Structure formats: C-alpha cells, structure tokens
Amino acid sequence: MSKDKELHVPAGYLFASAEAGLRKHGAGPDLALMYSTVPAQAAAVFTTNRVQAAPVLLSKQRIRKSPVAQAILVNAGNANCATGPEGMAAARATTNVASGLLNIPLNSTLVASTGVIGVPFDARLVTDQLPSMVRQLHPEGCVGVSHAILTTDTVPKMASRSLRIRGKSVKLLGMCKGSGMIYPRMATMLGFFFTDAAVEPGYLKRATKRMADLTFNRISIDGDTSTNDTLFLLANGMAGNRPLREGHPESQEFFAMLVDLAQELAIALVRDGEGATKVAEIRVEGSRTEKQAEAIARAVALSPLVKTAIAGADPNWGRIICAAGYAGVELNPANVDIYLNRLQVCKSGGAAAFDEAAASRLLTARDIVIRIVIGDGKAAVRFWTCDFTNEYIRINSSYRT
Amino acid sequence: MSKDKELHVPAGYLFASAEAGLRKHGAGPDLALMYSTVPAQAAAVFTTNRVQAAPVLLSKQRIRKSPVAQAILVNAGNANCATGPEGMAAARATTNVASGLLNIPLNSTLVASTGVIGVPFDARLVTDQLPSMVRQLHPEGCVGVSHAILTTDTVPKMASRSLRIRGKSVKLLGMCKGSGMIYPRMATMLGFFFTDAAVEPGYLKRATKRMADLTFNRISIDGDTSTNDTLFLLANGMAGNRPLREGHPESQEFFAMLVDLAQELAIALVRDGEGATKVAEIRVEGSRTEKQAEAIARAVALSPLVKTAIAGADPNWGRIICAAGYAGVELNPANVDIYLNRLQVCKSGGAAAFDEAAASRLLTARDIVIRIVIGDGKAAVRFWTCDFTNEYIRINSSYRT
Numbered sequence: 001m002s003k004d005k006e007l008h009v010p011a012g013y014l015f016a017s018a019e020a021g022l023r024k025h026g027a028g029p030d031l032a033l034m035y036s037t038v039p040a041q042a043a044a045v046f047t048t049n050r051v052q053a054a055p056v057l058l059s060k061q062r063i064r065k066s067p068v069a070q071a072i073l074v075n076a077g078n079a080n081c082a083t084g085p086e087g088m089a090a091a092r093a094t095t096n097v098a099s100g101l102l103n104i105p106l107n108s109t110l111v112a113s114t115g116v117i118g119v120p121f122d123a124r125l126v127t128d129q130l131p132s133m134v135r136q137l138h139p140e141g142c143v144g145v146s147h148a149i150l151t152t153d154t155v156p157k158m159a160s161r162s163l164r165i166r167g168k169s170v171k172l173l174g175m176c177k178g179s180g181m182i183y184p185r186m187a188t189m190l191g192f193f194f195t196d197a198a199v200e201p202g203y204l205k206r207a208t209k210r211m212a213d214l215t216f217n218r219i220s221i222d223g224d225t226s227t228n229d230t231l232f233l234l235a236n237g238m239a240g241n242r243p244l245r246e247g248h249p250e251s252q253e254f255f256a257m258l259v260d261l262a263q264e265l266a267i268a269l270v271r272d273g274e275g276a277t278k279v280a281e282i283r284v285e286g287s288r289t290e291k292q293a294e295a296i297a298r299a300v301a302l303s304p305l306v307k308t309a310i311a312g313a314d315p316n317w318g319r320i321i322c323a324a325g326y327a328g329v330e331l332n333p334a335n336v337d338i339y340l341n342r343l344q345v346c347k348s349g350g351a352a353a354f355d356e357a358a359a360s361r362l363l364t365a366r367d368i369v370i371r372i373v374i375g376d377g378k379a380a381v382r383f384w385t386c387d388f389t390n391e392y393i394r395i396n397s398s399y400r401t
Numbered sequence: 402m403s404k405d406k407e408l409h410v411p412a413g414y415l416f417a418s419a420e421a422g423l424r425k426h427g428a429g430p431d432l433a434l435m436y437s438t439v440p441a442q443a444a445a446v447f448t449t450n451r452v453q454a455a456p457v458l459l460s461k462q463r464i465r466k467s468p469v470a471q472a473i474l475v476n477a478g479n480a481n482c483a484t485g486p487e488g489m490a491a492a493r494a495t496t497n498v499a500s501g502l503l504n505i506p507l508n509s510t511l512v513a514s515t516g517v518i519g520v521p522f523d524a525r526l527v528t529d530q531l532p533s534m535v536r537q538l539h540p541e542g543c544v545g546v547s548h549a550i551l552t553t554d555t556v557p558k559m560a561s562r563s564l565r566i567r568g569k570s571v572k573l574l575g576m577c578k579g580s581g582m583i584y585p586r587m588a589t590m591l592g593f594f595f596t597d598a599a600v601e602p603g604y605l606k607r608a609t610k611r612m613a614d615l616t617f618n619r620i621s622i623d624g625d626t627s628t629n630d631t632l633f634l635l636a637n638g639m640a641g642n643r644p645l646r647e648g649h650p651e652s653q654e655f656f657a658m659l660v661d662l663a664q665e666l667a668i669a670l671v672r673d674g675e676g677a678t679k680v681a682e683i684r685v686e687g688s689r690t691e692k693q694a695e696a697i698a699r700a701v702a703l704s705p706l707v708k709t710a711i712a713g714a715d716p717n718w719g720r721i722i723c724a725a726g727y728a729g730v731e732l733n734p735a736n737v738d739i740y741l742n743r744l745q746v747c748k749s750g751g752a753a754a755f756d757e758a759a760a761s762r763l764l765t766a767r768d769i770v771i772r773i774v775i776g777d778g779k780a781a782v783r784f785w786t787c788d789f790t791n792e793y794i795r796i797n798s799s800y801r802t
Contacts, residue, residue, distance in 0.1 A: 051726030051734045051750075082722055082734065084751040117719025118752045227723050304705075304793075312798025318518025321483055322628050325452030333452045333483065349452075350485040351519045389798075390791045392705075397713025397790075 007142070008160040010171035010196035011238040012037045015141030016133040017148035020125040022077030022115065029148035031126060033133045034072040034192060035102060040236035041201050042069035042110065043208035045216075047229035053081035054091040054121070055111040056228060062107045067201050071109040072192060072232055073098050073126075076151050076177075080113040080121040081227045090123040097127045101134045112190050112230040114151055114177065146175045149190055152395055153177050157268040161257045165250045168241040170197040174261050176216075176231075178269040189216055189269065191231035193262075197254060198237035200245035207255050208233045215262040218294070218383045219270050220301045233258075270384045271366075275391030280310055280368045281384055288377035292329040296372065297383035299327035307388030310368065315359035317345040324372060335375035340368065408543070409561040411572035411597035412639040413438045416542030417534040418549035421526045423478030423516065430549035432527060434534045435473040435593060436503060441637035442602050443470035443511065444609035446617075448630035454482030455492040455522070456512040457629060463508050468602050472510040473593060473633055474499050474527070477552050477578070481514040481522040482628045491524040498528045502535045513591050513631040515552055515578065547576045550591055553796055554578050558669040562658045566651045569642040571598040575662050577617075577632075579670040590617055590670065592632035594663075598655060599638035601646035608656050609634045616663040619695070619784045620671050621702045634659075671785045672767075676792030681711055681769045682785055689778035693730040697773065698784035700728035708789035711769065716760035718746040725773060736776035741769065 013036055020031040044063050046056050063069070073095055080087045095109040102109070113121075146156035158175040176191035199207075212231055237243070244251040271279050282301050287293035300306055303323040309316040317338045324331060338346035340362050345354050362368065414437055421432040445464050447457050464470070474496055481488045496510040503510070514522075547557035559576040577592035600608075613632055638644070645652040672680050683702050688694035701707055704724035710717040718739045725732060739747035741763050746755050763769065 049723065049726040050728075050730075050732040051722050079719070082719055082747070082751055084735075084749070117717075117723060118747065120752070227726060308794055308798045311794065314798065316518075318480070318483055318520075321452050322450065322518060325450040325628060327451075329451075331451040334485075346483070346519065348485070350483055351521070388794060390794050393709055393712065393789060393791050393794060397709045397715065 008162040008171040008173065009139045009142060010173055010194050012196055012236045013173070013194045014137035014139060015145045016136040016138065017141065017144035018129040018133050020075065020129050022075055022125055024077070024116070029144060030076045031129055031133070032074040032145040032148040033098065033130070033137065034074070034145060034194070035137055036070050036194070036234055036236045038236050038238065039068050039070050039108065040234040041199055041204050042067050043204045043233045045209060045212040045231040047226055049227045051082065051227045053079050053113055053228045054083060054087040055080055055113045056230060057088065058091045058095070059110045059112065059230065062110060065107065067205070069108045069110050069234060070104045071098055071102055072112065073109055074112045074149050074190065074192070075115070075126060076149055077115040078113060078119055078121050079115045079117045079228050082118040083121050087121050090121040093123045094126045097130050101130055110232060112228070112232070114149070114190055114228050117227060142173065142175065149175070149177045151177065152274055153272050155272055157265050157272065159261055159264050161261050163253060163257050165197070165239070165241045165253065168239045170239045170241060170254065171195065172257055172261055174265050176265045176269060178272055189226070189229050189231070191216060191265065193231070193233040195233070195235045196237070196239040197235055198239065198241050198243040199235040200243045203245045203251065204233065204235055207258060211255070211258050211262050214259055215266040218297070218381065219266045220298070220385050267384055270386050273386040274395045275389040275393070276386030277389060278310055278366055278368060278387045279384060280370055280386065281382055283369060283371045283380065283382050284374065285371065285380040286374040286376055287379040290379045290381055293379045293381040294383070295327045295329045296324045296331070296374070297381050299323045300370065300372065301383045301385035304388055307385065310363060311387035311389045313360045313363035315340060315345055315356060315363060320370060320372065321346060321349065331374065332376070337373040337375070339371040409563040409572040409574065410540045410543060411574055411595050413597055413637050414574070414595045415538035415540055416546045417537040417539065418542065418545035419530040419534050421476065421530045423476055423526055425478070425517070430545060431476055431478045432530055432534070433475045433546040433549040434499065434531070434538065435475070435546060435595070436538055437471050437595070437635055437637045439637050439639065440469050440471050440509065441635040442600055442605050443468050444605045444634045446610060446613040446632040448627055450628045452483065452628045454480050454514055454629045455484060455488040456481055456514045457631060458489065459492045459496070460511045460513065460631065463511060466508060468606070470509045470511050470635060471505045472499055472503055473513065474510055475513045475550050475591065475593070476516070476527060477550055478516040479514060479520055479522050480516045480518045480629050483519040484522050488522050491522040494524045495527040498531050502531055511633055513629070513633070515550070515591055515629050518628060543574060543576065550576070550578045552578065553675055554673050556673055558666050558673070560662055560665050562662050564654060564658050566598070566640070566642045566654065569640045571640045571642060571655065572596065573658055573662055575666050577666045577670060579673055590627070590630050590632070592617060592666065594632070594634040596634070596636045597639040598636055599640065599642050599644040600636040601644045604646045604652060605634065605636055608659060612656070612659050612663050615660055616667040619698070619782065620667050621699070621786050668785055671787050674787040675796045676790040676794070677787030678790060679711055679767055679769060679788045680785060681771055681787070682783055684770060684772045684781065684783050685775065686772065686781040687775040687777060688780040691780045691782060694780045694782040695784070696728045696730045697725045697732070697775070698782050700724045701771065701773065702784045702786035705789055708786065711764060712788035712790045714761045714764035716741060716746055716757060716764060721771060721773065722747060722750065732775065733777070738774040738776070740772040
C-alpha cells in the first residue's frame with residue numbers, strides 16, 4: 001500500500017465546487033458535485049439520530065432501492081433538516097437537476113448536507129450553480145470539494161492510498177468534514193470515499209460498515225450525534241480487477257487500506273475538533289469483549305472532566321478510572337492499571353508512584369496515549385478524543401448569532 | 402407545609418464542623434459530624450459507578466446490615482477513592498473513633514467523602530479533630546456543616562420545611578453539595594436529610610429512592626457520574642407521630658414535603674454548577690411513558706451544544722430537536738413542538754414563525770424553561786440543567802495543579 005503525500009485520484013472520478021451563498025456568513029465555496037463517469041457500486045452509513053435531515057432520508061431510500069450511484073451532491077451552510085416536506089422536495093429537486101445535467105438516471109445522484117438546522121432550504125441557490133459545475137468537472141476538482149464541504153473546520157481533510165492487486169493499480173480517495181456534533185455512531189461528519197476497485201456489492205456494504213465502526217464511530221469531540229451524518233463509498237470498477245469479495249486474500253489488503261485511510265481522516269477530524277489543541281488516543285486493553293472495551297473507552301473519551309484535565313495537562317488519573325467505572329459494564333477497580341504514554345499512573349486501582357511534573361509534561365504534547373489495562377481478558381480497542389477548551393465554548397455559544 | 406426562610410432544625414439533631422486540613426489549598430472547615438441523640442431509621446442512595454469510594458462501600462454495608470444509624474461523618478478535600486485497602490481501613494477507623502466518642506454502636510456511624518480521587522487518606526487528620534467536635538455538637542451547628550462539605554461550590558445549600566401531622570409538628574432539614582461531576586444517577590453530590598418524623602423503615606427506603614429519582618437524578622451539570630455520590634435520610638421519630646407508612650394520608654403529605662425540599666436543593670445545585678450562570682428547566686410533555694420523556698429530557702439537558710447555545714442566548718432550537726432525536730427512544734419529529742418559556746420556536750418539527758431577537762432576550766434570563774411537546778401520550782417530566790461556559794473549563798483544567 002502506498003501512503004505517500006501524492007494525491008491518488010482513482011480512475012473515472014470528477015469533481016467540481018462552487019459558491020452558492022448558502023452560508024449565513026457568506027464567503028467561500030459551499031457546494032460540491034462528485035461524479036463517476038461510469039455507474040459505481042455504492043455503500044453508505046447514516047446517522048442513528050431519530051431526527052434525520054431530508055438528504056439523509058432521500059439518499060437512504062435511493063441506496064436501499066438500488067446500491068448503484070453515479071453522483072453525489074453536497075452542500076454546507078444549511079443542513080436541510082427540520083425543514084418539513086419542502087426540505088424533502090428541495091433535496092429531490094436539486095438531485096434531479098444534477099442527474100438531468102449529467103444525463104444519468106434520476107435515482108443515481110446521492111445527496112448530503114451540513115450546516116444550520118431548521119432553516120428553509122432554497123433549492124434555487126443550488127440549481128443555479130449546477131450547469132457551470134457540470135462543465136467544470138475535473139479529477140483535480142477534489143481539492144476544491146474538500147474545502148467546499150467544511151463548516152467550522154479549520155483545515156480540509158483529504159487523503160488517498162494506492163495498492164497493486166494482481167497487477168492492477170487500485171486507488172482510494174477519501175475526504176471528510178467535522179467538526180462539532182462529532183460523536184461515535186456518526187456525527188455531522190460527512191465522509192466521501194471513492195475507489196476504482198471493482199467490489200462485489202454485499203462485501204462493499206459490510207466493509208463500509210465495519211470500517212466506520214472501527215474509525216469514525218470511535219471518535220468523539222463533543223458527544224452530540226448529528227441529524228445529517230453521512231458516509232458514502234463508491235466503487236466504480238475502473239481498475240479492472242477481479243471484483244473483491246469475502247474470502248479473497250486481496251479483499252483483506254483492500255480492507256486494511258480502507259481502514260488505514262479512514263483512521264487517518266478520523267484522527268484528522270478529532271485534531272480539528274472545535275477548540276481542540278490535542279488528540280488523545282484512549283486504548284483499552286484486557287477486556288473480556290470488544291464491546292466492553294469500547295464502552296469503557298467511550299466513557300473516558302466523552303468525560304468532560306477527563307477532557308478538561310487533558311486541556312490543563314493535569315495527570316488526574318482519578319477522573320479516568322471514575323469514567324471507566326460509569327461505563328455501564330463490569331469492572332473490578334482492583335484490576336485496573338492506567339498509563340499516560342508509557343508512564344504508569346495507576347496500579348491495581350490505586351496511585352502508582354510517579355513523577356507528577358513528568359506526567360504533566362507528557363500531557364502538554366499534541367498527541368497523548370491513555371492506556372487502560374483491565375486484566376479481564378484479551379479484547380482491546382482504540383478510541384480518539386480531543387481536549388476540551390474555552391475555544392469550544394466560544395465557537396458554540398456564538399455559532400449562529 | 403411551611404416554606405418560610407426560618408431554619409426548622411428537627412428535634413434531636415446536633416452538628417459540628419472543623420478544619421482538618423484535608424484540602425490541598427488549605428483554608429476553611431472540611432470536616433462535619435452530624436448526630437442524632439436517639440437512634441434513627443436510615444435510608445440511602447449511592448452512586449451507580451462501578452468504581453466506588455471506601456466511604457460508599459462502608460456505608461452501604463452498614464445500612465444493608467441494619468437500617469438504623471445515629472451519626473454521619475463527612476469530609477471534603479479527599480474522596481478516599483481508589484485508595485485501596487488502606488482507604489477502607491481509614492474510613493473504618495475514623496467512624497469507629499466517632500462512634501466511640503459518641504458512645505453509640507460502632508456500626509451506627511455512616512460516612513461520606515468528596516474531593517480528589519486517588520490520594521491516600523490520612524485518618525489522623527480526621528481523628529485529631531473528633532474529640533473537640535463531639536464537645537461542640539449543637540443544633541445550630543448545621544450552618545457550619547453546610548459550609549464544611551463544599552468543594553468547588555460557591556454557596557452552601559441548605560433548606561428546611563415543617564408540617565403538622567395529626568397535631569404533631571414534623572420538621573425536615575436538608576443540605577447538599579455539588580458542583581462538578583454532577584449527573585443524574587447521582588453525582589459527587591452529597592445530600593443529607595434529617596427529620597424528626599417517625600417513619601416505618603420500608604416506606605422510608607422507598608420514599609428516599611423515589612425522591613432521589615424525581616429530583617437529584619434529574620439534574621445534570623457535566624454528565625460525569627462520581628465515585629462518591631451519597632444521599633442519606635435519617636428519621637429519628639422524636640416528633641412523636643404515628644410512624645408513617647405506605648397508604649397513610651399523612652405519608653403523602655410528608656412525601657410531598659420531601660420532594661419539594663429536595664427539588665429546591667437540586668435546583669440550587671444546578672444553579673451553582675461549575676461555571677453556570679443560568680438554570681434551564683427542560684420539560685418534556687406528551688410522551689408515551691415517563692421513561693421515554695426522561696430519556697429525551699436527559700439527552701437535551703446533557704447536550705454540550707444545547708448548553709453552549711443557552712450560554713450564548715442563541716435560540717438554536719435545531720440543537721434541541723437534534724438532541725431529542727438521539728435520545729434512543731422512538732420520536733416522530735413531525736409531532737414535536739418546542740417552546741422557550743411561552744414562545745413557540747418549533748412547530749411540528751419545523752421552524753415556527755418567531756422573533757429571533759425576542760427569543761434571544763428570553764435566554765439572557767437566569768431561569769429558562771425549554772418545553773418540548775411530543776404528542777405521543779400523557780407522560781411528562783421535568784429535568785434541570787445549566788449553561789456551559791468558559792468558567793467550567795477554567796475550573797476543571799486547573800483543579801489540582
């Protein structure tokens with residue numbers, strides 16, 4: 001697998017972006033069109049929120065009906081959520097215009113939105129831009145797209161990988177945006193993955209779900225699950241490989257590449273979390289089951305007291321064991337060891353003899369590993385969170401007004 | 402029921418406080434002794450955290466063995482949690498000394514601690530103070546006690562009520578402390594309730610649990626559930642009433658007084674939440690069950706995005722319906738109406754026509770009601786939360802260091 005900095009745009013994908021004026025505070029592109037020159041197998045993961053935005057409902061319908069897609073229309077600035085039947089009509093209208101201009105079946109344009117909830121969605125702002133966007137579609141347009149999908153993000157998040165499968169070059173491109181309402185089980189996380197590999201639909205679906213569970217569903221910024229979370233993976237087969245399916249050795253290689261790329265982007269989301277200055281990797285080891293380990297990691301990653309301690313470089317391991325204790329799973333405190341990087345701060349549920357100043361210094365780094373060893377079994381998980389700073393409060397108490 | 406400002410100290414209770422030097426930043430009383438001159442029926446509610454402090458484990462043991470107690474020993478500054486067998490020995494030793502000095506059975510002193518987790522507990526600091534504290538026991542000592550139990554709280558929380566039951570005057574006194582790690586299902590919330598009513602033990606236990614569920618378990622400051630949460634209710638019978646039991650009409654009056662007092666104190670906890678400047682009452686109405694209503698109220702009360710919007714006086718009802726949507730219970734967004742005080746901001750899941758400036762003005766008040774009407778049934782709950790400000794971050798990123 002190649003992980004160099006060069007951008008490997010998979011064969012057959014074209015991109016365009018534009019400024020539609022959907023953002024309240026104007027300025028900058030806010031609309032993106034992503035297109036595969038041939039129909040692609042499509043898989044998706046959506047928010048688990050009971051309140052779902054129109055684009056989520058529409059894309060879900062379309063993928064359920066047929067897991068084949070050829071275009072994705074995305075906007076920032078307006079979530080098109082809690083906008084009633086008019087919102088649904090707007091999602092339908094904008095995708096219909098895109099499909100028409102691209103000359104593809106109506107159902108093969110998927111859609112995603114992010115931004116403010118509850119503001120009427122003006123479809124005209126989008127459709128006015130589409131004709132010129134279709135003319136501008138280009139492989140390198142992905143760079144502009146990675147900017148157009150952002151909201152409170154401060155940097156775009158895009159990366160790629162390539163891999164040789166039985167003599168064929170397979171490429172994978174991913175981009176995503178955060179950066180508030182970020183919580184496992186998806187967040188106003190939008191993620192778009194494109195590969196030119198040929199992939200059997202059932203396998204693509206399972207691989208996409210498992211990839212999300214191992215990466216985007218194991219990060220947290222603020223614990224709010226958005227109404228708009230969407231992750232799409234398109235596979236257009238233009239690499240000409242034998243279609244990947246369960247059990248093929250090359251499928252494992254492909255899946256490893258997918259998880260590796262998604263993990264890079266997931267960590268980039270956390271790093272760009274609202275107000276974040278540090279990324280903490282929470283490793284829980286020695287649990288009886290992966291589920292138990294994940295519950296503990298999630299509780300620690302979500303604890304405002306742990307997150308503010310990280311902000312303040314305070315090696316307050318008591319808050320860590322406390323959060324582990326309320327994770328809702330069995331835990332014998334006497335079996336718990338905790339490490340900050342390699343420094344042991346808690347031994348058998350009590351204080352280890354450690355140098356407070358050295359521990360505090362560790363916590364001033366941009367990257368921190370909090371390792372919690374349970375001693376009940378062999379399951380382990382990793383989970384990523386950020387520190388909780390004044391800046392988060394500032395951003396979110398003045399987002400709209 | 403009398404709710405005047407006068408302090409009604411129930412008959413037979415004496416209190417004392419002292420400075421034992423348990424706080425890192427010295428200064429001020431940190432130790433409290435509460436005593437009933439006759440044995441009292443005792444009921445308790447403890448943290449649900451799997452990591453439980455020594456005082457919690459010890460008090461739980463004692464109350465389970467016999468629901469009769471005569472003294473409560475409480476300290477701030479050190480949680481005596483994650484302190485191993487030595488911590489348990491310290492809890493036992495300090496209560497044994499108290500029982501000895503008071504000349505009561507060893508098991509009839511209960512204990513509670515709050516403060517930093519994982520710091521060895523020096524029993525000597527406590528036992529050195531006990532002889533003089535026993536000498537100073539006095540009904541009006543409760544005022545000093547209400548100060549001694551505080552940690553990051555900025556004001557003491559104490560209130561009382563009285564009631565005539567079949568010609569007998571029954572008094573109820575309550576005090577509690579917060580103010581971080583405050584979350585329903587108990588928090589490093591310590592609460593102490595004393596009544597001179599005679600109450601049948603089984604009824605006392607059920608009434609205490611239900612009272613906590615309706616009040617202290619329906620507040621949230623930061624969503625962290627502490628290792629030390631403890632609520633005690635002692636009933637020493639000195640009022641001479643016929644013992645209250647299930648089904649007595651006067652039991653209902655007593656229970657109403659208990660809930661009324663606990664609610665006043667619970668709201669006082671929220672108002673004094675770390676960094677809080679406002680209290681928001683989340684009312685969920687029209688749910689099918691109380692459990693569903695509570696899940697929705699809890700999700701809204703805990704959402705950092707809702708809490709920062711309240712801080713910023715931003716009538717961003719989209720964040721409210723979003724949080725309701727991820728509460729994990731069935732919800733049809735098209736049936737949801739939302740009001741800020743009496744101003745409707747969301748109608749049938751979409752934007753209501755309302756004056757943004759007026760809505761924002763409402764949110765600058767110290768007390769706000771967020772009313773969420775679901776339209777599925779008749780169950781309703783109230784839940785209390787506070788805004789989320791920079792001050793919370795400041796307090797918690799520098800608590801220890």
